[in-house]
Amino acid sequence: MPELPEVETVRRTLEAxxxxxxxxxxxxxxxxxxxxxxxxxxxxxxxxxxxxxxRRRGKYLLxxxxxxxxxxxxxxxxxxxxYTPAEEPLPKHTHVIFHLDDGRxxxxxxxxxxxxxxxxxxxxxxxxxxLCSLGPEPLGDDFTRKKLAQSLLGKKTKxxxxxxxxxxxxxxxxxxxxxxxxxxxxxxxxxxxxxxxSEINRLFTSIKDILHFAVEQRGTSFSDYVDGVGEKGSHQNxxxxxxxxxxxxxxxxxAISVTRVGGRSSHFCSHCQV
DNA sequence: ACAATATCCTGCGAGC
DNA sequence: TGCTCGCAGGATATTG
Numbered sequence: 001m002p003e004l005p006e007v008e009t010v011r012r013t014l015e016a017x018x019x020x021x022x023x024x025x026x027x028x029x030x031x032x033x034x035x036x037x038x039x040x041x042x043x044x045x046x047x048x049x050x051x052x053x054x055r056r057r058g059k060y061l062l063x064x065x066x067x068x069x070x071x072x073x074x075x076x077x078x079x080x081x082x083y084t085p086a087e088e089p090l091p092k093h094t095h096v097i098f099h100l101d102d103g104r105x106x107x108x109x110x111x112x113x114x115x116x117x118x119x120x121x122x123x124x125x126x127x128x129x130x131l132c133s134l135g136p137e138p139l140g141d142d143f144t145r146k147k148l149a150q151s152l153l154g155k156k157t158k159x160x161x162x163x164x165x166x167x168x169x170x171x172x173x174x175x176x177x178x179x180x181x182x183x184x185x186x187x188x189x190x191x192x193x194x195x196x197x198s199e200i201n202r203l204f205t206s207i208k209d210i211l212h213f214a215v216e217q218r219g220t221s222f223s224d225y226v227d228g229v230g231e232k233g234s235h236q237n238x239x240x241x242x243x244x245x246x247x248x249x250x251x252x253x254x255a256i257s258v259t260r261v262g263g264r265s266s267h268f269c270s271h272c273q274v
Numbered sequence: 275a276c277a278a279t280a281t282c283c284t285g286c287g288a289g290c
Numbered sequence: 291t292g293c294t295c296g297c298a299g300g301a302t303a304t305t306g
Contacts, residue, residue, distance in 0.1 A: 112285090
């Protein structure tokens, strides 16, 4: 599942490959993947343009074009954006293909069809719903201990649901929420506003440390995720709780619990997380 | 105002 | 063997 570390890895790998490449044409196999404008309008609008900067905000990729447009891509759960030689066979669920001037293609594939693409003027991206309401970037300088404490203040929602809400912090999904709460020793069902000062400190440090380490490991390839050149990450080898239901906690040996919190599966140690 | 649930979609494993 | 069912989950819409 692409979360911040995975999307950041896609951003880095794609930027190195597609910057300066010209789009010679676009094939749309699944028009529903394109949210705006229509598929026909998008094809006409990006043909002949070159990719410039590849940016990221939360789990959104923003790829600037030489025309002043920006292509916004959200991979959701099984989406992939991969730079591939044109002669390679098309994988199943290839919904959109950007043909490039170097004999390669940028392919958008998505088994579950939740991922989507928008093209709009760069100065209009700020009004895209979802993108415009994102909380701070957790690895950026503007995400501070103080800001985290303020956003937790008075919240009755469970801390797991708080972490998953992109309006609070941008980029955390189900895997990293569980890993962050384990690292911080905080039970996922604790009301967000009930955390003590020292727990907030631990949560803040865990958010930074876990996400930073996962980016270093080029993301978690638990099921579908690959980066912008089709390679898996290695962070799945370091998961402490996610996907480890029933297995012994690495810290205390207690079997890892799996329950549903905020409608999502949650993995935690009932002894280490209080 | 906030919180829990349904929705979208496909593949896979469990159970019969 | 082949069916059904539940589950996986990001974001949004809807219901409570």
